[in-house]
Amino acid sequence: MPSDTAQIHQRPGTSETPTFWGRMTRWTPYRALVDVIYGSPRRQFLILAIFPLIWVLTQHLGPMMQMARVSLTSAYPVAPDTETFFTLEHYMKFFGDSIFWQPFFRTLAFAFVFTFCTLIITYPVAYFLARHVSRRNQMLMLLLLLIPFWVGEIVRTYAIMILLGNTGAVNLVLKTLGLIDRPIPFMYTSFSMGVGTVYLTALYMLLPLYSALEKLPKSYNEAGADLGAGAWTRFRRITLPLTLEGIGSGCTLVFLISTGFYATPVLLGGPSTTVFAETIAGFFHVAGDQWPTGAAFATIMFLAALALTAMFQRIIKAMRKGDAR
Amino acid sequence: MTRGNRIFMACIYWAFVLYVFVPLILMILMGFKDSKFIGFPIRSWTLDWYTGVFNDGAVVSAFGYSIAIAVLSTLVSILVGTWIAVLLEGRKFVGRAVIFGLAVMPALVPGIISAIAFRIYARGLGIEPGMGAIIWAHAVHNVPFVVLVVMARLSTLPKSQLEAARDLGADPMVVFLRITLPYLIPAIVGASIFCLLLSFDDFVRSFFLGGYDPTLPVLIFAKLRSGMSPEINAIATVALVVTAAIGIWAERFTRRMNKDSQS
Numbered sequence: 001m002p003s004d005t006a007q008i009h010q011r012p013g014t015s016e017t018p019t020f021w022g023r024m025t026r027w028t029p030y031r032a033l034v035d036v037i038y039g040s041p042r043r044q045f046l047i048l049a050i051f052p053l054i055w056v057l058t059q060h061l062g063p064m065m066q067m068a069r070v071s072l073t074s075a076y077p078v079a080p081d082t083e084t085f086f087t088l089e090h091y092m093k094f095f096g097d098s099i100f101w102q103p104f105f106r107t108l109a110f111a112f113v114f115t116f117c118t119l120i121i122t123y124p125v126a127y128f129l130a131r132h133v134s135r136r137n138q139m140l141m142l143l144l145l146l147i148p149f150w151v152g153e154i155v156r157t158y159a160i161m162i163l164l165g166n167t168g169a170v171n172l173v174l175k176t177l178g179l180i181d182r183p184i185p186f187m188y189t190s191f192s193m194g195v196g197t198v199y200l201t202a203l204y205m206l207l208p209l210y211s212a213l214e215k216l217p218k219s220y221n222e223a224g225a226d227l228g229a230g231a232w233t234r235f236r237r238i239t240l241p242l243t244l245e246g247i248g249s250g251c252t253l254v255f256l257i258s259t260g261f262y263a264t265p266v267l268l269g270g271p272s273t274t275v276f277a278e279t280i281a282g283f284f285h286v287a288g289d290q291w292p293t294g295a296a297f298a299t300i301m302f303l304a305a306l307a308l309t310a311m312f313q314r315i316i317k318a319m320r321k322g323d324a325r
Numbered sequence: 326m327t328r329g330n331r332i333f334m335a336c337i338y339w340a341f342v343l344y345v346f347v348p349l350i351l352m353i354l355m356g357f358k359d360s361k362f363i364g365f366p367i368r369s370w371t372l373d374w375y376t377g378v379f380n381d382g383a384v385v386s387a388f389g390y391s392i393a394i395a396v397l398s399t400l401v402s403i404l405v406g407t408w409i410a411v412l413l414e415g416r417k418f419v420g421r422a423v424i425f426g427l428a429v430m431p432a433l434v435p436g437i438i439s440a441i442a443f444r445i446y447a448r449g450l451g452i453e454p455g456m457g458a459i460i461w462a463h464a465v466h467n468v469p470f471v472v473l474v475v476m477a478r479l480s481t482l483p484k485s486q487l488e489a490a491r492d493l494g495a496d497p498m499v500v501f502l503r504i505t506l507p508y509l510i511p512a513i514v515g516a517s518i519f520c521l522l523l524s525f526d527d528f529v530r531s532f533f534l535g536g537y538d539p540t541l542p543v544l545i546f547a548k549l550r551s552g553m554s555p556e557i558n559a560i561a562t563v564a565l566v567v568t569a570a571i572g573i574w575a576e577r578f579t580r581r582m583n584k585d586s587q588s
Contacts, residue, residue: 025499038497045418052409056427059465062444065436068447077448078485125341140339146372148345150572152526155561158549159348161354162558167364169351175587199348202341260389260435262529277437284444284533288329291445296443305435 006226024227071296092294100279100297107276108304110190111258114197118254121198122206122247128161142228143211149203160196162278165244168172188270196268197258204257205250213239241320248316252309259305276301331544349565351379356558363553376573379398384560391541394456394531395524398463402520403513406471407463411505414479432469439466447534452484455536462530464545467520477503478512518575522568 024030038044054172070076071091073084073166094100125145129138148156164186171183186192216239224234260278269275283294355363358369378384409428413421431439439488443462444454452458481506490500528542535543541564 021503023498025496029497034496034498040430044497048408048412049418052405053422055387055405055468056409056424060427060430060468063446063465065428066446066449067438067442076445083547097370113505121341124337128338132331132334139580143573145345146576147569147573148349150522150526150568151349151565152528152542152568153567154526154545155352156348156397158545158553158557158561161350161549161553162352162363163348165364165553169347169363172366203347209521255433256433260439260529262437262440262532263352267549268465269547280441280544281533283394284441286532295445298438300437302434305438 015113031102032315049183068296068299070292072297073292075293076295091300093293094297094300103274103279104274104301104304107301107310110193110197110273110275111255112199114194114258115251115254117194118198118201118205119209119251122250123209124249126206126209126213130210130216131218136226137213145201145206153200154263154267155260157196157267159246160192160199164192164195171247186272187268190269190273192268193265193273196264197261200261200264201254201257204253208250208253209243210246212243214243244316244320248313252312254307255309255312259301269280352552353562353565356555356562358555358558361554364557373530374555375563377556377564378559386543386546387539387541388563390538391458391525394440394463394540396461397466398524399517399520401460401464402467402471403517406468406516406572407475407509407513410472410475410479414476428472429469436529440529443530444533446563449489450489453536454534456538458534458536459531459537459540462534463520463524463527466527466530467523469521471513471516472521474516475512478509482508511579514582515575515579518571518578522572525568 024138033215036043037047072086072088074087074089075084078084094104133141165171166185166187168185168186171180171188174180175183186195193281199227220242221234223237229237260277261275262281265273265275265278276297280294280297283297285289322325354367356374357370358367359369359370359373365514409424413425414429419538434442440462443465447454447458447461452461486504486508490504491497495503526542527540528546531540531543532546539547541560545557545560545564548554549562
């Protein structure tokens with residue numbers, strides 16, 4: 001450490017009234033602290049790294065590892081004076097009963113369909129914003145879409161309930177137009193769940209798509225047009241392949257988020273649309289001895305979601321490579 | 326692109342805007358309906374539901390509870406997230422990719438699974454369900470967003486400023502406190518607002534880690550399960566106005582900050 005550090009914070013002639021920083025850097029405990037922290041690059045790095053390392057291991061990885069561990073023990077929370085042992089029985093339970101694996105596959109199927117719907121709905125919106133709107137208006141029009149997405153999950157789910165209910169706005173409009181006599185029961189079906197899920201996740205698709213489309217130079221499409229490609233060919237051969245990355249990250253996000261929804265299916269779905277999140281939650285509402293089963297089911301769902309998104313990323317990667325050739 | 330095509334695309338955009346806004350607008354309108362029965366059409370209007378909400382102790386305390394949780398969990402997230410970002414950005418070391426992956430992991434774990442994992446972990450640590458547990462879960466869940474936002478800002482910090490400060494004799498601590506940290510302020514403010522909103526709106530973690538006191542989303546959920554009523558619309562509208570106002574303010578603030586630092 002250079003010994004003249006302290007003086008540097010005083011301008012010549014103002015040495016009688018040192019600044020806050022000047023006083024601090026001359027304060028002995030502070031100097032000692034700096035010498036300890038920055039003694040050597042190696043020590044500095046260790047002091048900087050130790051807390052984040054501990055944090056991510058204990059707080060980020062820890063809960064997941066603990067969940068996996070609990071899913072493999074015979075009983076949890078452990079009652080006093082009892083022995084626990086390693087077991088796979090909680091995983092076996094999953095395959096043993098259709099009331100367990102049916103919601104599981106339903107959740108994955110729903111997530112797939114809803115993700116696809118979100119993509120189809122938001123792609124034209126993102127395309128329009130990125131390609132047909134002036135730079136100034138782009139931000140304003142994007143901001144307009146952001147406002148509703150700051151509103152919470154529960155409030156927006158409730159808004160959908162009011163929209164689709166038997167005395168809701170959609171049924172009222174259809175009735176006034178004379179299209180229906182009796183209200184259509186939209187609520188508590190996979191349809192209402194779909195509308196709700198798309199409503200909640202659209203932004204997570206829109207933003208990656210928008211940033212991918214925005215990066216794509218307009219000249220590529222013009223070159224395609226000059227070479228005689230029609231609008232559809234240009235979209236299929238230029239725009240789509242070059243925005244695959246955005247599509248990939250948007251779909252991954254929406255898929256992961258929609259598999260994790262709990263309140264939305266509870267409020268918008270019915271008995272025939274029970275999703276795995278409700279099954280898992282059921283084990284935690286009753287007495288504690290069901291926890292290992294719930295942990296096992298949550299682990300199964302996490303691994304399945306990870307495997308599917310990893311597979312999806314690989315497909316997107318392969319498609320991008322195929323197009324590069 | 327032909328003109329017709331362009332108009333068609335514009336229609337899709339405005340249809341999407343309608344899709345996004347209409348449910349919320351209908352929900353807000355329903356809060357002014359002078360009848361216990363949820364449904365259209367609305368024939369007479371009243372403000373009674375709102376006066377009821379502001380006089381309802383349970384709602385007011387849930388509101389305060391949610392805000393306290395949001396503020397405290399955000400403070401933790403910001404501290405930890407900034408620390409991790411400073412470690413990861415612009416440094417090469419063994420295991421950096423692993424730490425980065427772990428640092429952003431909580432944001433990618435599906436909601437219900439993360440809530441269950443936190444529930445089990447809190448039990449293992451002996452943390453009782455309640456305010457502390459919710460703050461902890463929200464803080465961990467929000468760290469990744471802080472890490473990403475702060476890292477993005479840090480990567481644009483001009484190295485010349487750091488070198489200039491060093492040349493003028495500042496020690497590394499002073500460089501961090503007087504150059505790096507002030508430069509990060511826009512990112513930290515932006516990330517704080519984002520964390521506040523995430524925490525305030527969060528349902529699934531609050532639901533599984535909460536004790537007897539409900540947060541605002543948990544209270545709305547509980548009321549919804551026992552039946553719809555314009556009272557819920559009034560509560561939801563208050564929550565909506567608060568979050569949207571904070572969101573819009575934050576957007577303007579970050580834009581102004583970015584403009585200032587560019588010029």
